[in-house]
Amino acid sequence: MHRNTTVENGTVPQLQGRVCSGVTRASERSAAPINRDIPSILVINGSMAASRLLGGAILAKCGCRVETASTLAQAEALLADKRRKFSAAVVGLQLQDAKGTRIVEFALEHGLPTIVLTGSWQEETRRSIFSYPIFDYFVKGKLGIEDVCRALNRIPLNNCTKVLVVDDSIAARDLQGAFLTAQCFHVLFATNGAEALQLLAKHPDTTLVITDNEMPLMDGITLTTRIRETHGRDELAIIGVAAKGSPATAVRFLKHGASDFLAKPFEKEEFYCRVYNCIGIIEHARAITKAAYTDPLTGMGNRLAFFTQAPALFSTAKTSGEALAVAMLDIDFFKKVNDTYGHAAGDEVLRHVAALAKDQLEGKGVLARFGGEEFCVICRGMDRTAAWSLFDTLRAAVEASSVEYEGVTIRVTLSIGATLTPLNSLDETINHADQLLYEAKNGGRNRVVMTPPPVETSKGVTFLMP
Numbered sequence: 007m008h009r010n011t012t013v014e015n016g017t018v019p020q021l022q023g024r025v026c027s028g029v030t031r032a033s034e035r036s037a038a039p040i041n042r043d044i045p046s047i048l049v050i051n052g053s054m055a056a057s058r059l060l061g062g063a064i065l066a067k068c069g070c071r072v073e074t075a076s077t078l079a080q081a082e083a084l085l086a087d088k089r090r091k092f093s094a095a096v097v098g099l100q101l102q103d104a105k106g107t108r109i110v111e112f113a114l115e116h117g118l119p120t121i122v123l124t125g126s127w128q129e130e131t132r133r134s135i136f137s138y139p140i141f142d143y144f145v146k147g148k149l150g151i152e153d154v155c156r157a158l159n160r161i162p163l164n165n166c167t168k169v170l171v172v173d174d175s176i177a178a179r180d181l182q183g184a185f186l187t188a189q190c191f192h193v194l195f196a197t198n199g200a201e202a203l204q205l206l207a208k209h210p211d212t213t214l215v216i217t218d219n220e221m222p223l224m225d226g227i228t229l230t231t232r233i234r235e236t237h238g239r240d241e242l243a244i245i246g247v248a249a250k251g252s253p254a255t256a257v258r259f260l261k262h263g264a265s266d267f268l269a270k271p272f273e274k275e276e277f278y279c280r281v282y283n284c285i286g287i288i289e290h291a292r293a294i295t296k297a298a299y300t301d302p303l304t305g306m307g308n309r310l311a312f313f314t315q316a317p318a319l320f321s322t323a324k325t326s327g328e329a330l331a332v333a334m335l336d337i338d339f340f341k342k343v344n345d346t347y348g349h350a351a352g353d354e355v356l357r358h359v360a361a362l363a364k365d366q367l368e369g370k371g372v373l374a375r376f377g378g379e380e381f382c383v384i385c386r387g388m389d390r391t392a393a394w395s396l397f398d399t400l401r402a403a404v405e406a407s408s409v410e411y412e413g414v415t416i417r418v419t420l421s422i423g424a425t426l427t428p429l430n431s432l433d434e435t436i437n438h439a440d441q442l443l444y445e446a447k448n449g450g451r452n453r454v455v456m457t458p459p460p461v462e463t464s465k466g467v468t469f470l471m472p
């Protein structure tokens with residue numbers, strides 16, 4: 007059973023509804039406009055008061071529209087209405103027209119990732135509901151509401167999280183695939199280590215590999231060793247799997263780079279705990295890396311990101327003789343903006359110019375905010391006409407635009423120094439672009455100074471804006 011989860015190379019459906027349009031009660035249905043493009047969360051619960059409370063929390067914390075039903079019959083009517091789309095269900099077990107776990111079966115039959123709310127914590131209930139491929143279950147109450155919201159926010163993340171299951175046993179692949187599918191992960195399958203390496207090359211954004219050891223062609227420990235040659239422990243997690251009673255295999259897996267080990271047979275919840283622990287470590291590492299390389303004000307790369315990517319681009323272009331443009335960009339009289347309108351207004355101006363620069367330059371090379379009001383870009387494959395056009399279009403876009411801040415219209419201009427002549431090193435080339443930027447400033451600002459100039463001029467050295 008594959009619900010809302012992508013297996014192999016299909017497209018990845020996602021929990022929608024980030025743009026919320028309100029909580030709709032059954033009594034308001036006829037009057038409420040239906041946005042057909044945004045799937046809602048379906049809450050099926052006997053108590054309407056509790057549903058409203060939960061709906062409000064989901065709206066606030068997940069940004070999702072919620073529709074509620076207090077009976078199975080109401081839920082059936084909602085799901086029969088083809089204008090309505092639902093991305094997940096949250097169900098309570100106490101319904102007047104559905105006994106036991108019938109409502110859980112109903113939600114799963116409709117292909118909805120299902121979260122169950124129980125009245126109390128009883129082992130028998132837990133075993134009963136967790137025997138279904140539900141997303142999770144929680145006990146009702148304040149904590150339960152928070153848990154539901156966290157789980158709903160997890161679903162779209164899981165849709166985009168690739169997990170590769172490597173096992174030569176069909177039964178083992180099916181079991182783990184079913185567990186992961188119930189969690190809405192994007193699941194990939196391989197039958198041996200060699201196949202797994204091929205799939206990883208095709209899906210370099212894979213987050214977790216769960217691998218058996220004994221397999222034909224390449225075993226799991228060899229696979230783990232091979233993966234660790236190219237993927238660090240903070241980039242990709244690996245869980246080794248082997249039969250209980252093989253402690254040496256567990257140790258070998260861990261010593262060869264596995265993040266964790268799982269002994270067969272395992273409980274579904276142990277499987278989930280280990281999967282989420284591993285994924286959590288990778289997600290934290292990715293978040294830290296992203297924060298370290300991103301300028302928080304503009305969202306573009308920072309100096310660290312620039313000097314991580316640009317040197318390789320520079321040396322490749324230099325070796326191949328490919329045309330290369332390096333430019334420094336600086337907002338004119340930016341200090342005046344801060345002094346006149348305050349730093350918050352200055353931040354708005356920085357964001358605005360950064361957005362225009364991203365529109366023009368992103369995807370053409372490496373663009374970064376170097377600090378203050380200064381940006382640097384390195385672009386490959388630029389002849390002098392293309393480079394001039396690119397930089398002067400950006401300059402003109404900044405000049406033509408304005409920022410509205412607290413009722414005030416703020417206009418700024420941009421000066422750019424650009425070189426198409428790579429010197430011995432990237433640093434030297436950037437320094438040269440910086441000198442050209444000073445020429446642009448000294449020449450009156452709001453201009454591009456480029457070398458060589460875009461067309462031959464009588465002066466032959468630089469081309470200033472008319």
Ligand SMILES: [Mg+2]
Nearest residue numbers: 174218220221
């Ligand atoms: Mg095997």
